[in-house]
Amino acid sequence: MGINIAVAGKGGTGKTTISALLVRNLIKKKNGSVLALDADPNSNLNELLGVKISNTVGQLVENFKKNGAIISSGIYKDQMVEMNIHQSIIEGNGFDLLIMGRGEGPGCYCAANNLFKKYIDVLQDSYDYIVMDNEAGMEHLSRKTTHNVKYLLIISDPSLRGILTAARLRDLSKELQINVEKVFLILNRVNDELDDRLLKYIKEQKFEILGTIYTDKNIIDLELSGKPIFELPDNSVSVSQVNNILKSLGL
Ligand SMILES: Nc1ncnc2c1ncn2[C@@H]1O[C@H](COP(=O)(O)OP(=O)(O)O)[C@@H](O)[C@H]1O
């Protein structure tokens, strides 16, 4: 089974950026196959990974509906899952990408969500590394699924309020009974040395810091020019810091 790294955090903390950096660095290591999962219906992981969205699980659900193939209770036949899974995978340069997306109109999100879960269950054995960019709610990770998350990386800025939100997300992951082996905190957009009061609070919240990532001028520049993560210079501070994070995980 692949090593499943899930990235979570409040909106704007850097989930998508860090997911893309993880994918970039894992590919460079040439140490196995990589599947990127975009599980945030509002996300743009594909843009950072430099691939066009040709299809999403949400769109597939829409097609099912149009063809009357969907079972109203939202339960999908296993064969249907197997049959359609490969239609939904987008091939990138050195990695594959699966996008959850959403259907049209109310209720469609849930159907896309359920099918996405089933897909992950099927796909987890086919890749060495799975990097999952999540929406804050993490609903698609919840029980009713057999897949395990090895590392849940919660991203926060270096502020007390950020850490509190991160702690709430960790609690939420427990409430959702997500199978997580280990939860870590990553501090992103760090500009100064970490204040003792912040470190004390992080300890009180029983978080283990896996790594810090500085505000990186190269990321700001990349974003402004709309370029993919692979064009980030190798000597960028964020690249080496994400590499340190992977090393800390033994990867
Ligand atoms: N370490 C960093 N240095 C500079 N800019 C960053 C850094 N991390 C994230 N950003 C920027 O912050 C914004 C939000 O990041 P994003 O990854 O989209 O967050 P999320 O996916 O959590 O909503 C983006 O414009 C991104 O380029």
Ligand SMILES: [Mg+2]
């Ligand atoms: Mg995002």
